[in-house]
Amino acid sequence: MADLIGLNKVKPGQTATVVSIKGRSSINKRIADMGVIPGTAIKVNRVAPLGDPIEIIIRGYHLSLRKKEAANIIVELDVK
């Protein structure tokens, strides 16, 4: 099994699968409502011009979140 890392560590262009969500619950709820739940495939699409937030593609749509929140989303990098 590959290493588990925070979504903030995933580089643009890489894809990963959500394993779990850690941290404060009200944010978790929001993130989960937007479809970021364990087992979902995520692609990190790009980073904002100033380095934060990041843009991800999930369930066919584009979502942006700060690196701080992304760090709470634990993912497993897809093996090429």
Added chain:
Amino acid sequence: MKKITVAIAGNPNSGKTTVFNALTGMRHHVGNYPGVTVEKKEGACKHEDYEITFVDLPGTYSLTAYSIEEIVARNFIVDEHPDVVVDIVDSSNLERNLYLAVQLMEMNVPLVLAFNMSDLAKSKGMSFDIEQLSQLLEAAIVPMTANKKEGINELLQAVVKTAEAPKKQRTHTIQYGKEIEEELEKIQNTLDSEHDLVTKYGSRWLALKLLEHDKEIWEKGHNKEVLHAVKNSTEHLKIVFDDDPQIMIADRRYGFISGACQESVKHTVETRHDWSDKIDTVMINRVLGIPIFVILMYLLFQLTFFLGQWPMEWMERFFGWLSVNVAALWPAGSESALKSLIVDGIIGGVGGVIVFLPNILLLFLAIAFLEDSGYMARAAFIMDRIMHKIGLHGKSFMPMLIGLGCSVPAIMATRILENRRNRLTTIMIIPLVSCGARLPIYMLIIPAFFANTVLLKFGFLKITMHAFMLWIIYMIGILLAIICARILRSTVFQGETTPFVMELPPYRMPTLKGVVIHMWDRGWMYLKKAGTIILAISIILWAAASYPKVDPKNLEGLSESQIQTEKLRNSIIGGIGHAIEPIIKPIGFDYKIGTALIGALAAKEVFVAQLGIVYSLGESEGTSKALRKKLKADYSPLQGFCIMLFCLISAPCMATIAMTKRETGSWGWAIFQLLGLTTLAYVVTFFAYRIGLLMSV
């Protein structure tokens, strides 16, 4: 004629507004949901034998208690019992859009799903087995493309059919899996003691919301027994899943959706040409993103200034013509008070403000275009790093941008901010973002003191002195807003910032109708302000400027302009203006400006009207040109600049203060804003004027 009430729900960016506009046309009414300040749009249409009323619910992704919008949408459905709920679904982004639909199903409402943007879904290679999906979700499904007006009639038919169908309990409920279902049952069993809540919400829904730790439902005053059961269940589930139960609940809902989609949605072609993403590789490019953003903002002003000048001139000519013709109804040289009231007070005052309507409409047009095209979200994405640094949220940028139009809707727009401290800070600094009503002041002052030389030229693109000065003023406002936000966030509004979880919707070509309706709603607000509050203030100010009358004996032997000066000095307003002169002298202002500033306290644009009255313009020459000439004769360019600076920063208008009071729920914050900004204006203008004098600008 039978009546049906329909609530329109849907995700933000699902084309909800387009559907609403297509259904109701221009016949809609904008108001507020009772008790809260969320905008409520209502409209009606006739279909066959039915009169259908549509209520546009706020756009939400979910129906939890995450934001005021979600609570409002949910409560409307529970309390008002609409006959049908239409959920507008972006069918090209089906899974996430169905998440809201699933929650509506759980509320057991008669549901119609409008699969909007079906042209886009088709071009993405998606095809739906509507019949099967309709069975699985137990709702009528209508494919439509609202911006091409396709499917509107079919939607109306489905609405009528659903309203007429006997109401029945749903047979499919979303199953949350053995562990969660067991806990739900345990909670439901304790709920027998809460009869009223159960009749209102249903016990399964209530148990589910309690397990989701829904703040609003949680605070309904539950029995100890219930709370105890919820606590036990939560802890039990945490151990079982090693995750919050609320995440598992979301997980199961998405699981249900995936199951339904797997059976009935086909991706026939694997097309990967995502146009929107291609556009974004340029628009939010790491290198180009910021320059493009700055240029777009600059174009916004150039457009307002450049395209607005012709209609503005026509309107000025019209009001000039009107006052000459109205004055001609009286014999020449008449001293009639009524003539003076109509010509100087009303036409001069209100007309002087209405001529800026073209500029304001253009500004709102541009903002509506940015909003509807999807660029607004990119702006938040680009700006979040900076906004986060000053303790705000990228989303705070949107209300601030709307603040360019008017502080009032901007303050209302801060509702998209979930965190109260963030919201209060944003409300406090919004007036520093120069609003459309201040534009008339700059447009009067800038041409009066600065020649419109071409500063830079690239082909047919040129940067002129007037646009540059305007840009400088706006930039000063934004800079001050940043500094103030930083200070407020580290003193009065200390605390953690909210997370940034925001959709970047696909770019869309805004529809003409959508943009026009948007522009018209805002423009109408401005006109209403001109027709009511500004009319009233113009009359009061005219009276204050005309009374008490000077004894004619004292005016003998004086020239026309001396008479006017004498009359003004003797009036109430002249008295106040003179009284505050010692206070405003250090910042380069005299009693005339002081007098106009009193008007600007009530509404920023009144400053211009007031100056017109102070200079006794408005009869035959009531145009800005004459006023500019007089200003140029009386003041230096430095003073002109200081006038703009003070008007930019100082006390916001009465409508803004009233809105701050309403949105913060306290007069305290409104007064804090009023006094704080006026003090800041004084200090900044003082230093600008003094330094300017030293440098002999």
